[in-house]
Amino acid sequence: MLNRRMLLKTAGAFACSAAAHPFLTTVTLAGSDGGQPLGDHRLVVIILRGAMDGLDVVQPRGDGAYAGLRPTLAQPDAADLDGFFALHSGLGGLMPLWQAGQLGFVHATSTPYRDKRSHFSGQDQLEAGTGMDLPASQVRDGWLNRMLQAVPGVRAETAFAVGNEEMKLLHGPAAVREWAPDTRLDLSPQAQLLLEHVYHDDPLFLAAASDAFALGGDPDMMMDDSPAGALKGARLDDVDKLVRFAADRLREDTRIAAFSLSGWDTHKGQGKGLGRALMRLERAILQMQKGLGAEVWGKTTVLAMTEFGRTARENGTVGTDHGTGGVMLVAGGAIRGGKVYGDWPGLDEAALYDRRDLMPTSDVRQWAAHAMQGMFGLDRAVLEGAVFPGLQMGASPGLIL
Amino acid sequence: MTPATETIAAIRFGCGLPLSDKAPRDARAMIAALAGPDLMAQAWPLAGQEALAPLQFAAAEAKKVRGAGREKAINDARAQIVAVSEQGVRGTLARAVAADDGFRERLAAFWADHFTVIAPNLSEAAVPQALIEDAIRPHLAGHFPDMLIAVSLHPSMLTYLDQAVSVGPNSQRGQRKEAGLNENFARELLELHTLGVGGGYAQADVRELAELLTGLTWDPRRGFEYDKRRAEPGAETVLGTIYAGEKVATIRQALTDIALRPETAAHLARKLAVHFVADQPDPAMVEAMAGAYTASGGNLLQVYAAMLDHPAAWTGPLTKARQPLDLTIAALRALGVTADRIMEMPAGRLRKLVVGHLAAMGQPFRRPRGPDGWAEEEEAWITPSGLAARVTWAMTIPQQFVRELPDPVEFARLALGDRASEALLWAAARAEKRSEGVGIVLASAEFNRR
Structure with missing residues (x-):
């Protein structure tokens, strides 16, 4: 297995993996002329780690069974979206985006992951982008990296994994950059030279160091002297830093950014826990809009996806346990928002998955595939064959303007 | 590519070089040392649940205070717990720099990670260390079922x-309303602590085990108890075995049975081999370890012996990335920082020189992302930001600990033994100043791998 680090910044290396790619010749690209292999559109993927409770975020008030399943969690003050669904008050600050058609949701969706309900293997599958026929442990690259592998002329700075969290969806042979905005690195020129010498025979260290040398000394990156502190409660400054860094890159040559937001595993006291996590998600989206500016935001799609949903019923500790179907959030000026997408399966016990979870009626990967097709002009064959192997995309839902 | 046996003993299985005269240097001596008493826990005792309980009780009482004194009462109680947790950082570092038997310290970290507990807030900051003192260290050279039971009944995990x-x-x-089942522990117990994902259990097993575990509870006022009023009545069937009787003994029996299943043996053997030897360990070694586990009823000393008796344990190259805490410990050890110095460090200095940097390197002290603990793969640690933080620590912090830094070339030989490469010795000699030379050694790939 090629280590992606070996390929980073190695001229000509891409050609090897590109030539080996069976779908490459069929790729058609929007705006691949002006040195921007992916054109003008931007894709931001936020992985919501811990399993977001879609039924609480986008509450199906119009479903007769909802109130009975969620006696304490259902919010009377949730904002009405379309007469059937209502938005959790924790995302209330996004209502202007909804009204402007720049915020939408997909309900009752999930990855193909079923039954084990483990955060960790569920996240691995979400990022691998594969079906249940191929265990995520056997997949060495992530779906967003495979998308990059299918596009000629992609450079490392085309895609950024931002933050301290490992982003497996960008792992793979295509070169990408990673950076945590808290980091800085001051080295004398001699120390830098000597370290390059010392790292010369270890490709992993050499590649990480060359990125660190390139980014760590840039005064724009020095946003904070103090290393990220432990044991802090609800905070937004880290979200601001992540998003500001990502937005700064996306305004330049970067077209893809991915980062994580955690805190969704609300087994008990969900009101407080989910409120805190939603505040951070809301902040991330609003700061992204602000940081990108109107023009770039107009070409941007943000997809916020989670490993699975949570039980339809509240549990005994005013929380919810691991479930199946859930919600994906979609935002940006490139989308047709103001709509809750997806078929609604209903919440009667017989309609639930395993008689306990919201029944998925679509595959998260379909929506991501249509978003990438709509924005980057990728071929269906590439999306169904290489990026999400075995996926049936189905008819376009018209998600992208 | 294969360094000397004692270099591997120190770097792959221990806390780094140099080794003391009394340090075990091969498999037989390492196992013999592990079979003996836990000298480091005796030398630097840390607070377990018994010591922590009155402080937790005080913190709970402080929350009942009404009026003007409330905030002060809460803060005072919390400060005492935070002080205990800071002592936990000192003790962890001190034990590891002073240990002859570095393997025991590494195993303590391994099992603490296997049974990850994360403090949700400052008032519970000392909780992860208490689990290590009470449930992990006493059993790490004993039988796994005993460790599993001790952990599963411990307030920190509950x-x-x-x-x-x-x-x-x-x-x-x-x-009554607003009280019911929570599957969280049952699921992680099967997925993370014993069988592993794909270990042949179904949602029904999770649910039944969750019902079986009801009754186990703890609160800061009453302490640990088995509360029959919470226990789900009737028998539960977990993995095909029926468990009847609402009492702790039933739960102990179920935990022992789960611990002794072949899926648990395979999961633990592989996890140990991945942690200590390689991300893709020799399957024959893993099989030997799992076999030793099953044959001995989960005797961990036998499992470690099976690992250390396998040639793959002593073969290079050393491809694992040292995790940030291991790196810091190995650096302090090589710099000759004593346990007493560490124990005397004020909290602010400890934060500035160690704890804050661990977070920047991607490993905030005892705060992984979730109950699955820290990542094993080298790619998870040697990222641009993670490496930048390692280089920054290496270049700027050693001189805060040691007034006169050693000659960089001698330091490379001391810290890496026969593992110091020609390229590293060449570079260490050419640094502009001593601190950079020492920094290059500590930031090198050789020093950051094990």
């Missing part, structure tokens, strides 16, 4: 994975 608030739906308490 609260972290929500077992303390889980109530059987048909129990006396379950009849």
Whole structure:
């Protein structure tokens, strides 16, 4: 297995993996002329780690069974979206985006992951982008990296994994950059030279160091002297830093950014826990809009996806346990928002998955595939064959303007 | 590519070089040392649950104070717990720099990670260390079923994975509103602590085990108890075995049975081999370890012996990335920082020189992302930001600990033995100043791998 680090910044290396790619010749690209292999559109993927409770975020008030399943969690003050669904008050600050058609949701969706309900293997599958026929442990690259592998002329700075969290969806042979905005690195020129010498025979260290040398000394990156502190409660400054860094890159040559937001595993006291996590998600989206500016935001799609949903019923500790179907959030000026997408399966016990979870009626990967097709002009064959192997995309839902 | 046996003993299985005269240097001596007493825990005792309980009780009482004194009462109680947790950082570092038997310290970290507990807030900051002192160190050279039981009945784990608030739906308490079952601990117990993902259990097993575990609870006022009023009545079937009787003994039996299943043996053997030897360990070594586990009824000393008796344990190259805490410990050890110096460090200095940097390197002290603990793969640690933080620590912090830094070339030989490469010795000699030379050694790939 090629280590992606070996390929980073190695001229000509891409050609090897590109030539080996069976779908490459069929790729058609929007705006691949002006040195921007992916054109003008931007894709931001936020992985919501811990399993977001879609039924609480986008509450199906119009479903007769909802109130009975969620006696304490259902919010009377949730904002009405379309007469059937209502938005959790924790995302209330996004209502202007909804009204402007720049915020939408997909309900009752999930990855193909079923039954084990483990955060960790569920996240691995979400990022691998594969079906249940191929265990995520056997997949060495992530779906967003495979998308990059299918596009000629992609450079490392085309895609950024931002933050301290490992982003497996960008792992793979295509070169990408990673950076945590808290980091800085001051080295004398001699120390830098000597370290390059010392790292010369270890490709992993050499590649990480060359990125660190390139980014760590840039005064724009020095946003904070103090290393990220432990044991802090609800905070937004880290979200601001992540998003500001990502937005700064996306305004330049970067077209893809991915980062994580955690805190969704609300087994008990969900009101407080989910409120805190939603505040951070809301902040991330609003700061992204602000940081990108109107023009770039107009070409941007943000997809916020989670490993699975949570039980339809509240549990005994005013929380919810691991479930199946859930919600994906979609935002940006490139989308047709103001709509809750997806078929609604209903919440009667017989309609639930395993008689306990919201029944998925679509595959998260379909929506991501249509978003990438709509924005980057990728071929269906590439999306169904290489990026999400075995996926049936189905008819376009018209998600992208 | 294969360094000397004693270099591997120190770097792959221990806390780094140099080794003391009394340090075990090969498999037989390492196992013999492990079979002996836990000298480091005796030398630097840390607070377990018994010491922590009165402080937790005081913190709970402080929350009942009304009026003007409330905030001060809460803060005072919390400060005492934070002080205990800071002592935990000191003790962890001190034991590891002073240990002859570095393997024991590494195993303590391994099992602490296997049974990850994360403090949700400052008032519970000392909780992860208490689990290590009470349930992990006493059993790490004993039998795994005993460790599993000790961990599963410990207040730190009961609260972290929500077992303390889980109530059987048909129990006396379950009849009341706002009390019910919580599957969190049952699921992680099967997925992370014993069988592993794909270990042949179904959702029904999770549910039944969750019901079986009801009754186990803890709160800061009453302490640990088995509360029959919370226990789901009736027998539960977990992995095909029927467990009847609402009492702790039934739970112990179920935990022992789960611990001794072949899936658990395979999961633990592989996890140990991945942690200590390689991300893709020799399958024959893993098989030998799992076999030793099963044959001995989960005797961990036999499992470690099977690992150390396998040639793959002593073969290079050393491809694992040292995790940030291991790196810091190995650096302090090589710099000759003594345990007493560490124990005397004020909290602010400890934060500035160690704890804050661990977070920047991607490993905030005892705060992984979730109950699955820290990543093993080298790619998870040697990222641009992670490496930048390692280089920054290496270049700027050693001189804060040691007034006169050693000659960089001698330091490379001391810290890496026969593992110091020609390229590193060449570079260490050419640094502009001593601190940079030492920094290059500590930031080198050789020093950051094990």
